[in-house]
Amino acid sequence: MNQELLTNARVRMANDRPVNTRGEYVLYWPQMFRRLHANHALDCALRLAAEYKKPLVVYEGLKLNYPWANARHHTFILQGMRDNAGAAKKLGVAYWPFVETPGDNGHGLVNRLAAHAVCVVTDDYPAYIVPAHNRALAAKSAVPVILVDGNSVVPLARLGAPVAAAAHLRPRIHKLFAEEWLHRAAHIPDVPKVAKSKLDPPFRAWNPKQDIAKFVASLPIDQSIASVPGAEGGSVAGRAVLETFVNEKLSNYAEGRNEPNDPAHNAASGLSPYLHYGHLSIQEVAEAALGEEWSVKEINPKTRNKDDFFCRDANVNSFLDEAITWRDVGYHWHFARNSARDTNRESSLNVSWCAHPTTDMPLFNFETMDFSPGGERTLDVVLPTWARTTLGKHERDRREYLYDLEELEAAATHDNLWNAAQRELIATGRIHNYLRMLWGKKVLEWSESPAVAYCVLEHLNNKYALDGRDPNSYTGVLWCFGLFDRPWPPERPVFGSVRYMSSGNTAKKFDLDGYYEYVERVAPRS
Structure with a gap:
């Protein structure tokens, strides 16, 4: 395998298996870099296809059981797959899309495709379920699994x-x-002639020309979180x-x-x-x-x-x-x-890497979708010492208002601005950038503990937000608890010295009439 490729800072080997020179194709599996342009992983796969004189196959899949699966996320992803089918046709490469249905779960499909490949290239994405997918594929595959950071x-x-x-x-x-x-990365990938093909997939491929809305409605996923009108994926x-x-x-x-x-x-x-x-x-x-x-x-x-x-x-x-x-x-x-x-x-429950950059990293638990080994001590393992200490000191402080997940999810608080932000999230899959910070801070203020607040924010953000389940989603939520921030004295109830934000100050800082009118239009109160 090309040594220049292997010494590229973007590329790393997930296993040490030998190249299968008798393989039928080079396989690229886009898990999070779901595009066929400006994509370092795709460029890498094309170089390998040229090196081994094999066609390139792009396999893109979508399961039913990913965390927080719902019609909103599914629709956005499928709209992207529709675009990728068109892009692959223009490039002349084989595109094999698979979408799980109740009659076909595709169990072990990636491993079966890898068994016939020269090697597998996939995305080196540092969060969500992707690192676990990559470790599992690397362990089971008999061919090299190459991770590319794009x-x-x-x-x-x-x-x-x-x-x-x-x-x-x-x-x-x-x-x-x-x-x-x-x-x-190349805006328009340079596809060598040898990489082009019309290879047919060894499974029933998803049809990108069908009515996506009708298809999604037929699936056993959470249909209560609908796609967002006017927010098309791809x-x-x-x-x-x-x-x-x-x-x-x-x-x-x-x-x-x-x-x-x-x-x-x-x-x-x-x-x-x-x-x-x-x-x-x-x-x-x-x-x-x-x-x-x-x-x-x-x-x-x-x-x-x-x-x-x-x-x-x-x-x-x-x-x-x-x-x-x-x-x-x-x-x-x-x-x-x-x-x-x-x-x-090894990770440590007492780690505070913000204060000591050389200490070991707390790791993500992909079964519990949490950072701590037990799934209930995320803030203990990821926050800097000062934030963990001050929140712990004030954990038992009296809360003027206390809301549970059901009340928060329903935007049923006393705070009109917070309710508007939550309604915007439910209806549109987004919250305005500044209000998203306020939204998170208020959940901390109104929850029985910081740990409960974190779980509520993780759930609401990942369930509704079109950019949820992302590295920035997690660090954005954790910023509300002091990650990547500094102490803000004097200490306050509940927050301690963690930065405080208030709806009253926000209303003084901005003219919110236009925002309220917008939310009432896209998410009218029932």
């Missing part, structure tokens, strides 16, 4: 030890950005959202991004669902924001901060700091934990 512009393996704050990771990203920018829709953002919103991003309002009128990008499902890459988002004429020569190497690193445009810099730096904080945090597991380092 998460960001700078490979996560190059970002070093875990950090306590974005300010610590930002200079590392900036130091490597120009170099890695010159090694971006690379085609994602590019349209990106184009609208760059042309109509980016010029006001620095000042307007925190203003809660109708998404059609605020400066938020709306791109997170497409990045989460892999329908867009962060690379193409950055390219669009910087513009066709931008080059790395415009980078200011003397100022490794968020104000003027990428270019002189404050809006572009502000957006890319959010889209790259803060996004990478979450991805790198998860990557470091999985790297710890892969090198057989």
Whole structure:
């Protein structure tokens, strides 16, 4: 196997099996980078197909039993699979889509496909169920399983030890950005003739031309969480959202991004669902924001901060700091934990890696969808010492208001602004960026303990949000409890020195009339 490929910082071997030179194809399994453009994993698979003179097969699957499976998530993913079928046809590569139905569960399908492959390439995604999938495939497969990091512009393996704050990771990203920018994935993949084929799948493939809404309605998944009108999944829709953002919103991003309002009128990008499902890459988002004429020569190497690193445009810099730096904080945090597991380092219930970056990482429990081995001590194993201590000190404080999951999920609290944010989440699969922070803080304030608050937030976010179950979703929720933050004295009831946010202060800071009107329109009170 090509040594240059194996020494690439984005590429790592999940096992040490020999290449099956008699294999029928090179198999690419996109689990989270669900696109056939601007995709490092796809580029890697194509290089291997050329090296071994075999056709490329892209297998994309969707099961019924993934955590928080519902009609909303299913529809968005299937709309992306429809786009991928069209893209594969244009590229001339075999695309084999499988969607589980009650009559065909596809048990062991990936392993059966791998048995006939030269090797398998898949996504090195650091969160959710993907690392467990990759470990299982690597253990069972008789051929090499190659993991490719397409998460960001700078490979996560190059970002070093875990950090306590974005300010610590930002200079590392900036130091490597120009170099890695010159090694971006191909927008239109270069498909060698030998990789092209019309191989038929050895199973009943999903038909991307069928009515997706009717198909999803026939499946035994949670139908109460419906798809979002106007929020279509897939690379085609994602590019349209990106184009609208760059042309109509980016010029006001620095000042307007925190203003809660109708998404059609605020400066938020709306791109997170497409990045989460892999329908867009962060690379193409950055390219669009910087513009066709931008080059790395415009980078200011003397100022490794968020104000003027990428270019002189404050809006572009502000957006890319959010889209790259803060996004990478979450991805790198998860990557470091999985790297710890892969090198057989032991986790500890008393770990506080934010304070001691060299300590072992707490690991994710994929059976309980939690970070702690027992599934009930997440905050103990992931929060910095100061946050864990101050929350523990105030855990028994009297709560002025106390709500359970049912009341919170129904948006049945005394707080009109919080209720509006929850209604927006239920109806649209999103919450405005600033209000999402407030939304999380209030659940901490109104729950019987921080541990209960975390479980509520994880459930609501992953169930309803189109960008839920993502590295940034988890670190965003955990930020509400003090992760990647600092103490904010004086101490308050319940919060201690964890940063506090209030609906009253938010109402003073912003004109919320437009936001309330928008929520009433998309999620009218019953």
